[in-house]
Amino acid sequence: MTAEHPFTTPLTSAAAAPSETVPQTEPAAVNQPASAYFLVDAQSRTVKATLSIIVDNEVGALARVVALFAGRGYNIESLTVAETDHQKHTSRITIVTSGTAHIIEQIKAQIARLIPVRRVVDLAQEKFGVEREMALVKIAGTGESRNEALRLSEVFRARVIDITHSSFIFELTGTPEKIDAFIELLIPLGLVETSRTGVVAISRGAEAL
């Protein structure tokens, strides 16, 4: 950069002219704004994805999927898994994640690359996907708040599955948004603990994944 470096003097070769960077040798017209690139895309809208992943139910299959999210910096908002076909020994993993459309595509491609993975589908992007989640919600307390919680549970069609003089446990199934709303309402009424399954999803209609 400076005098300390002895080899930065101009070349003696005939073709070389002294200059540190290359000048534009063509009209600027070819250097159009790079609208086709993901640096622009990076500011674009974040969308939610509900990925249904069919994998061979073999040791480590779930770990591969989860490690991929961790290793590549993708976010997992919820995750459910169970063997769904006992004959073929395949499991269904449902992962809710979010990112730009480009990131979601990349996540799907990376998951599909895993050897035990048979299919990856984003059910949030499919018009006919159905999502459900189950929650167990415990509230503690006595008096009017206890009655109010019970009334709310009826509105939300939650079931009471455990009851003591000072507590209820509700079981509620629905969309994640419905469960969020229920929990939100219970906070001032003595909510003490929540357990949620994470989302499971399936496509509507006769088609199978």
Add this chain to the structure above:
Amino acid sequence: MSDGLMTGAEIVVRALTDQGVRHIFGYPGGAVLPIYDALFKQDAIEHILVRHEQGAAHAAEGYARSTGKAGVLLVTSGPGATNAVTGLTDAMMDSIPLVAITGQVPTHLIGTDAFQECDTVGITRACTKHNFLVRDIADLARVLHDAFYIATTGRPGPVVVDIPKDVQFRKGPYVGPEQILHRNYRPRVKGDQARIEQAVELMANARRPVFYTGGGVINSGTRASQLLRELVRLTGFPITSTLMGLGAYPASDRQWLGMLGMHGTYEANLAMNRCDLLINIGARFDDRVTGRLDAFSPGSKKIHVDIDPSSINKNVRVDVPIVGDCAHVLEAMIEIWKARAKQSDMGAMTAWWAQVEVWRARRSLSYRHSDDTIKPQYAVERLYQLTRDRNTYITTEVGQHQMWAAQHYHFEEPNRWMTSGGLGTMGYGVPAAVGVQVAHPDALVIDIAGEASVQMTLQEISTAVQFRLPIKIFILNNEYMGMVRQWQQLLHGGRYSHSYSEALPDFVKLAEAYGAKGIRAIKPAELDAKILEMIDYPGPVIFDCVVDKLENCYPMIPSGAAHDEMILPDATDGVGVSEAGKMLV
């Protein structure tokens, strides 16, 4: 075997034999002793004893890359497996087919923190294409054949098979490879015909096209390289390649622009920047190649042929993605081009080539010669001139010397150039040369090295001596970690923090200590004679080529810069590296 059953260790040896394996690289230990016992009783497979398990992995990589077959390594549990991790990761990044067999503690001890136990499948999950822990002897043969199938098909990569010691002793049935088909893994090799037709249309109408090819062409086999040559000559387009793709197209050809990317040629990078059609065959838009993404080839339509769908639209959005094997897609492109009697736009091509020749005339790889000190570029040039007519294979370590080798050693054929591209593993070159020499006993195998990198795995010279492998380690010795020093000069105000090796060994004496030959060259005038002496010596050689200490590797696209912001070798001033660019590697 009268009952038709074999021990797990015998199944391993039999499966390897049936897969056509003739050489494996390994290091014994407690958890693989039964397999070593089975190896002892046969002579179909030759075992090459390395000095460190990393060496086994790199040697297997060199073997794989120079032959197109899977490389195989055999290491023990615990440290044996963890030492191999760098090599596995290297193979993962560069898509090299490896099968790594690792010993494991017996199944009843797994999870007890037993001696030399580690969670091998857990540790290697992220750095392998796939891995297996074989708990049941009944699965062993199938898993081994699956491992070869997975490693060598689709986008190749390393596969680990972890075998507990009790499974190696237990008896079970053997099934041959012909009876095995993986349950669901079926990589797609044929490209979408409509997309290929679309690509050919774009090519026929292009005014400023360029081929940008990568390691995928090499991985696809020698036929892919032949088809690439045919297509490039049919179209008359210029062609450049990544570091990994060198040799797929002959460097002596007029249409060859040299390597592109951070240390690529001016003409290659400017062609990428100004083209109106970019045809990517088997490359992955790596950051070393693209430079600043939002200024990468801004005016072009992009065709991308890749066997791995996750490579497509990962870094750069493309217009025509084609998922498939390079050879299949190239063949289809040629067929369509010929069937439709396509012609390139001759007028446009003449103008485009005239522009390319202007860029080429800048001679971006030129350097100032010296009669007193050996310039590293000169050393590689002389090495090239004195070995080009021989049956030569080149490996490298990582750093300046690697880039000078890529720039100044010219390859005419695929599978002749073995280098660590994606992971950038210092210490790759010596063991890779061992692997190449095992595969090609009569060839001239040279590791173009740096004195820093080479010390990471130099003990493998001992392997070379033991197995009579006459590898040549050609060290460009500038006493610095040259690329680190160059970046410190350009980015960190010349504060050379820990990039100078104060206590280098005497490489000539070191060679002699190992039973190899040591040669040192200090003056340009003596270089040719010393190189010939190295070539003529029938055993391993360490060549200490003492070069200019402060030479920089140019041209260079600084971090965070675009292809048309290259620093050329005649730069007189500092380099404009943005603050954002400094964050990049």
